[in-house]
Amino acid sequence: MTATAHINAIGTAVPPHQVHDAFVAFVRSALREPAHLRLFDRMVSRSGIDRRFSFIEPEVLPDGQLTDRERFYGLGDWPSTAERMARYERDAPALALQAVRALSPDIAAEGITHLVMASCTGFVAPGLDQLLVAQTGIDPAVERTVVGFMGCYAAVNALRLAHHIVRSEPEARVLVVNLELCTIHFQRTQDLEKLLSMLLFGDGAAAALVTAEPRGVALTDFRSAAIAGSAEAITWRIGDQGFDMHLDGRVPSFIANALRAERSRNDDQGIFRDLAPEDYDLWAVHAGGRTILDAVERALELPSAALGPSRDVLRRYGNMSSATLMFVLAAMIESHAGAAPQDDEGDLRKGNGKGKGIAMAFGPGLAAESFRFTMVPR
Known part of the structure; x- marks a missing residue:
């Protein structure tokens, strides 16, 4: 009989700083067209979003200008792709580890045989999969797969991989990690469609254990x-x-x-x-x-x-x-x-x-x- 894969448990994590209100305030201060401002305000009120999180900590300067404490989104030129990837390399491993620890305080003791890592908001090598193995003490011989740049539906693709692994190897214990730092990709623009898109996105990570155990x-x-x-x-x-x-x-x-x-x-x-x-x-x-x-x-x-x-x-x-x-x-x-x-x-x-x-x-x-x-x- 073919084994059935089960998501046994999921741990979740978000960065420490709530940035939704700061983003809204920043856009409101930057929009020059009154009609665009009215539409933006209407969409904010209808967004269904109260909070979004980031490693970027908002700061209001004495003159009222809004930036962040590390000036990632400073008052001058905004960061290049290289600078954003450096930020991803710095912050993504910490958030991945936070999600894994929410799943299990000692993931190495769970006997992980496979690791599936999904992310579309950054690239680094050695990859997040390798960095996570080193941080957690998971057996370095674990089978690793990275699902990259697929976007919002990558969670399903990562779970599909775990599903097939468990069906073919019933003793497998698969760690599936989804991690995104969407807020490192905000753009400085007057394009209202892009601003409304950025209004939606926040950062977060989830870690799931997938096995044949029926729970x-x-x-x-x-x-x-x-x-x-x-x-x-x-x-x-x-x-x-x-x-x-x-x-x-x-x-x-x-x-x-x-x-x-x-x-x-x-x-x-x-x-x-x-x-x-x-x-x-x-x-x-x-x-x-x-x-x-x-x-x-x-x-x-x-x-x-x-x-x-x-x-x-x-x-x-x-x-x-x-x-x-x-x-x-x-x-x-x-x-x-x-x-x-x-x-x-x-x-x-x-x-x-x-x-x-x-x-x-x-x-x-x-x-x-x-x-x-x-x-x-x-």
Whole structure:
């Protein structure tokens, strides 16, 4: 019998400084067009975000100008890509270690056999995977894989790798780490679309243990889908002053239309696997932004509470790119720890166990990555 991979536990971490309010204040002070300022204020109020975190500590100067204590985003030229990568190399290992320690105080004692590291906001070699092994005492012979530059849906791709590893090696103990420092890529610009994109993003990391042990979240199967005609809707390109994100305002409508088509299609090759949305009890949706969550909810006619975990993560942390979905799953593991045992896979169609779920995330392509899961009570 083929082993089933389970996310046994997830540890999460964010940097120490809350920067959402400072970013909003900075943009408000910099926008020169009154119409742009009014629109920005309206979008801030509707963003669904209260806090975002960074290693960059805001500072207000005596003359009222807003910068940060280390002048990373100073009053003169903003940092080059090389300077931003130096910042990533300095701060990313510490955040990765914080997330791993939240998962387990002694991860080396967990007998980790494989390490999957996902990140799209920085590059360094030796890589974060190697640095983390050295910091934690994990066996240096651990099998390492890096998922790089895939964007927000990389959490699904990293979990897919862990899923396949455990299915082929039932004794495997896979550490999956998603880490993003989105705030090192803010751009100085008057382009309102870019500013509204930057309004979404914060920093965070998650570490998950994936094994065949039947506890936590049982991973069922994975599916990918590309959305036709949307290849340039989300792009993430490396420029001279950091990584430049483009997020087309049509992304929510692209997603909504694609999900409506999947719902109508309703065959065993689609995202919903010949089931209706109402057959699923739980929805772990990447909290890419309020408009994206609204688009998913409307397109699938979900009850208002269905995306509660995703909206809560968005409110508390913003969009942390690939780490975000893992925060949503961590909240679900915590809230379902005492749930009653669920039906087996053959009874998924019943949708009656409050533990049958589907997860999905969207990113460059425009593409959707998804998987089905079952909550396993402690």
